[in-house]
Structure formats: structure tokens, C-alpha cells
Amino acid sequence: xESSVLAFATDLLDEGADHFFGNLTDRARVxxxxxxxxxxxxxxxxxxxxxxxxxxxxxxxxxxxxxEAHWSGLRLRPKASTALGDRDPFAEAAAETRRRGLKLHAxxxxxxxxxxxxxxxxxxxxxxxxxxHLTELCPANPDVREYTTALVAEHARYGVDAIRAESLHFHxxxxxxxxxxxxxxxxxxxxxxxxxxxCEHCVAHADRAGVPAEEVRRVVRAEIRRRLADxxxxxxxAELDAIADGALAAYLDASTTTVTSLAAEAAATAEAHGMRxxxxxxxxxxxxWLSGVDLPALAKVVPRIETLGYAATPEAVREKVAGxxxxxxxxxxxxVILRPMAKDCDGPENLAAKVQLLAxxxxxxxxxxxxxxxxxxxMDRVGAALTASATAR
Numbered sequence: 001x002e003s004s005v006l007a008f009a010t011d012l013l014d015e016g017a018d019h020f021f022g023n024l025t026d027r028a029r030v031x032x033x034x035x036x037x038x039x040x041x042x043x044x045x046x047x048x049x050x051x052x053x054x055x056x057x058x059x060x061x062x063x064x065x066x067x068e069a070h071w072s073g074l075r076l077r078p079k080a081s082t083a084l085g086d087r088d089p090f091a092e093a094a095a096e097t098r099r100r101g102l103k104l105h106a107x108x109x110x111x112x113x114x115x116x117x118x119x120x121x122x123x124x125x126x127x128x129x130x131x132x133h134l135t136e137l138c139p140a141n142p143d144v145r146e147y148t149t150a151l152v153a154e155h156a157r158y159g160v161d162a163i164r165a166e167s168l169h170f171h172x173x174x175x176x177x178x179x180x181x182x183x184x185x186x187x188x189x190x191x192x193x194x195x196x197x198x199c200e201h202c203v204a205h206a207d208r209a210g211v212p213a214e215e216v217r218r219v220v221r222a223e224i225r226r227r228l229a230d231x232x233x234x235x236x237x238a239e240l241d242a243i244a245d246g247a248l249a250a251y252l253d254a255s256t257t258t259v260t261s262l263a264a265e266a267a268a269t270a271e272a273h274g275m276r277x278x279x280x281x282x283x284x285x286x287x288x289w290l291s292g293v294d295l296p297a298l299a300k301v302v303p304r305i306e307t308l309g310y311a312a313t314p315e316a317v318r319e320k321v322a323g324x325x326x327x328x329x330x331x332x333x334x335x336v337i338l339r340p341m342a343k344d345c346d347g348p349e350n351l352a353a354k355v356q357l358l359a360x361x362x363x364x365x366x367x368x369x370x371x372x373x374x375x376x377x378x379m380d381r382v383g384a385a386l387t388a389s390a391t392a393r
Contacts, residue, residue: 001359003386004032005379006107006164006337007371008039009063009081009089014051017096020371025100027376029383032103034164034367035093037155038062038078040112041178047375058082060115064090070154076116076123076137076147078154094158103161110148110266111137112167112175125170125197128221133195136171139292140201140258148262149269156273163270164306166280169259170197170292187234190227192290193220193243197255206254216251219244252289259292264301271303278304278335285323296328304365306335310344314353321361335365340378340385352385359389 005028012020012035024030041059046052062078065088071077090106097104117124117134123141124132137144152163172195174180186194198217206213223243227233241249263279270277279302283291298305307324309317317338321331336358338344338351345351358366368374368382 001355001363001389002032002103002365003030003367004034004103004105004365005030005368005371005382006034006036008036008057009093010055010057010083011046011049011372012089012093013083013087014049017092021096021100021102023376023379024102024371027379027383028368029386030102030368032105032161033093033097033371034105034107035063035090037064037090037106037108038110038113038151039107040109040167041114044373046372049372058115060109060113060117064088064154064158067154067157071150074146074150075143076120078151079115090155090158090160094160098159104159105162105164106155106158106160107164107166108151108155109166110151110168111139111144112171113137114177116147124199125202126199127194127196128198128217128224130198133171133173133197135175135177138197138199138201139168139170139262140197140199140205140255142201145262145265149265152266152269152275152277153273156275160275162276162278162304163266164278164280165263165266165302166282168263168266168279169288170255170290171195172290184228185231185234187227187236189236189238189240190224190234192240193224195290196220196252202255202258205258206251209250209254209257211250211254212247213251216244216247220248252292255292256289256294256297260294260297260301263298267302276303278302278306280306282308284308284320285327285329295324299329299333304333304335305329306337306365306367309336309338309354309358312344312346312350314350314357317354318357318361321358321363331362332364334363335367336363337367337369339369339374340381341374342378345378345381348381348384351381352388355385355389356392359392 042057061081066078114135121132124134125138203213267277
């Protein structure tokens with residue numbers, strides 16, 4: 001079973017290569033590192049960082065030095081984090097992983113990019129009222145699609161083995177913004193409807209698929225207004241596939257083909273450059289319809305799908321893997337991320353049981369979240385779990 005730890009490039013910069021990679025090999029005993037190459041804004045607590053207890057990550061920053069020639073003629077471009085200075089942590093990581101016999105993966109957040117969304121509002125999703133969700137990029141937008149494949153290709157110069165493609169899909173209303181506020185209860189239906197993209201590219205794509213997109217938008221807009229105006233209506237249940245006489249369901253089905261085709265383009269680009277693309281599915285099996293995630297279709301176009309195995313028990317992890325199998329993703333096409341921290345693990349035996357379970361099910365890859373956000377004792381748990389699993393086999 002392949003193994004790696006997800007980490008921020010700032011961990012490498014703050015700790016230095018010897019300490020950073022020493023922890024990965026001597027404590028966690030993993031076979032690789034999954035280093036964030038483009039990441040969203042965040043504020044985190046770092047238990048063992050020698051320089052910071054709390055650190056901010058910049059909105060939509062790149063943690064490598066982009067090759068300007070590679071981006072010539074493209075509207076959307078990555079921008080190196082100011083934390084890098086003149087350093088390139090991906091170049092440093094590439095050299096160290098080659099020297100130590102480890103694999104280097106790129107953990108890349110593609111479409112949840114508030115820097116690019118605010119700089120290019122026309123590339124952001126638009127709700128039924130035309131309001132842009134500027135923390136995201138729309139996967140139907142041609143400029144966004146060019147940016148996606150160009151970003152995949154640039155990683156090849158570092159000798160990256162695999163791209164972990166996070167946020168390669170649509171996002172709901174509550175995906176996250178600083179001081180995001182909802183003082184009145186929206187209700188799940190209004191919230192879901194407010195998260196659907198009706199930008200010109202999504203509307204045109206649905207029209208080509210035979211969906212009356214403008215009529216769907218009109219009905220959705222009216223339904224949102226009704227639920228925002230009336231507190232009693234906010235709590236009314238509704239089947240989304242019944243809205244607009246079923247045309248909304250067809251509209252959402254069209255959005256899944258947008259996501260699937262973009263994932264296929266990204267995976268083909270990765271393969272052409274000697275890399276593997278893994279599609280990160282945060283929602284879980286059967287829950288990604290509003291995000292445009294069609295698991296059976298994605299399983300046909302990407303080599304591997306990664307899920308969050310964030311659960312307190314091995315049985316819950318087993319159920320999630322089984323859920324993917326029911327949606328056309330076999331265990332041998334999965335990667336699973338586990339958290340070794342106390343929130344998910346009540347001790348080393350718990351983590352070891354989860355790792356052994358995944359190995360027994362035929363899952364080929366396990367990752368652990370997140371290097372800088374866990375205590376060193378949690379990293380020791382990872383090493384103990386991997387050793388116990390190897391011994392058991």
C-alpha cells in the first residue's frame with residue numbers, strides 16, 4: 001500500500017528539509033509526501049512549527065515559482081505566495097524526494113480560488129440572480145478550463161508522481177468565506193438553489209443538452225424569492241428533481257458532464273506528462289450531485305478517486321468504501337485520507353486497525369492529514385500503524 005502525508009509547503013520552509021523529511025521518514029515512515037502546490041486562504045494552528053503557532057495562508061496562492069513562459073497568453077495564472085521569497089519549495093522537495101527515494105505528490109486546489117475569482121469575476125459561478133460567487137471558479141468557463149490543464153502540466157517539471165485534484169467541481173453556497181453570515185434561516189432547499197451556477201457558459205451547455213435553461217433559472221429564482229420572503233416556506237421540504245417539472249434535474253445532470261469532461265481533460269494532461277491524477281471527492285459517495293460529481297462517470301476518466309476517511313471507527317471507514325463500490329468505484333480505484341489526531345483516533349490501535357482494514361479491502365493508497373496541523377505524537381501513530389499493517393500482511 002502506498003502512503004504519504006499531506007503537508008503545506010510552508011512546513012518545509014519553516015522547518016528545513018532535514019527536519020521536515022526526517023519526521024516523514026523516521027516518525028511517520030511513509031513512502032511519500034503530498035505537498036500543497038496551490039491552496040486556499042486559511043488560518044491554522046501549528047502544534048510543532050518552530051516559527052509559528054498560528055499562521056495565515058494567502059488566498060489562492062501558489063507554493064512553487066510559476067514558469068512565466070508556460071502561462072503566456074492565458075488570462076488566469078498562478079501567483080507565488082509571498083512566503084516563498086526567492087525559494088521554490090517544490091524544487092527543494094523534488095530534490096529531497098529523489099535523494100531519499102520518496103514519491104512527491106502535488107496537492108492542488110483548482111477551483112476554490114478567491115484571488116482569481118475576485119480578479120476575474122466573469123470566471124466565477126453566477127447564481128440565478130446573476131450574483132457571482134467570487135470564492136470559486138466555474139468549471140464550464142473556457143478560461144478556467146485552460147487554467148486547469150495548464151496548472152496540471154506545469155507540475156511535470158518537478159517530477160511529480162501524482163496530482164491530488166481538490167476542488168475540481170462546482171461548490172455550494174456555504175463553501176466558505178471570511179465572516180460569511182446567514183441571520184435568517186434559509187432552509188436546505190433555498191441554500192441548495194442559491195449554489196447552482198447559471199453563468200452564460202453553464203446555461204449554454206445546458207441548452208446544447210436540450211435543457212430549457214432560462215426557464216429553469218426563472219423557476220429557481222422565483223422559488224428562492226418565495227423561501228427568502230416567508231419564514232414558513234423556508235422549512236418546506238422539496239425534491240429538487242421535481243422543481244421546474246424535472247427540468248432542474250436535467251440542468252444539474254448537465255453540470256455533471258461539465259465536471260466529468262474537465263476531470264477527463266486534466267487526467268489526460270497529467271498522463272501525457274507522466275503523472276497520475278487523483279480526483280478528491282470531499283462529499284462522499286452519492287452526495288455530490290449539486291457539486292456536479294458523477295462518481296460512475298468519473299471512475300471511467302480518472303485513474304483514482306480519493307475520499308476523506310474521517311471517522312472514529314474502522315467500521316465507519318469500511319462503510320464509506322462500500323458506499324463507493326455501490327457507486328461504481330471499486331476499492332482498488334480508491335485512495336483514502338485518514339486523520340491520526342484524537343478527534344478521529346482514540347489511540348494508535350484505532351489508526352492501525354483502519355490502515356489494516358483498507359489494505360485488506362484492496363485500497364492501494366492511504367494518506368494522512370495534515371503534517372503541520374498534527375502533533376508529533378500523531379505522526380508517531382502513523383508510523384506505528386503502517387508498521388503494524390506491513391507486519392500483519
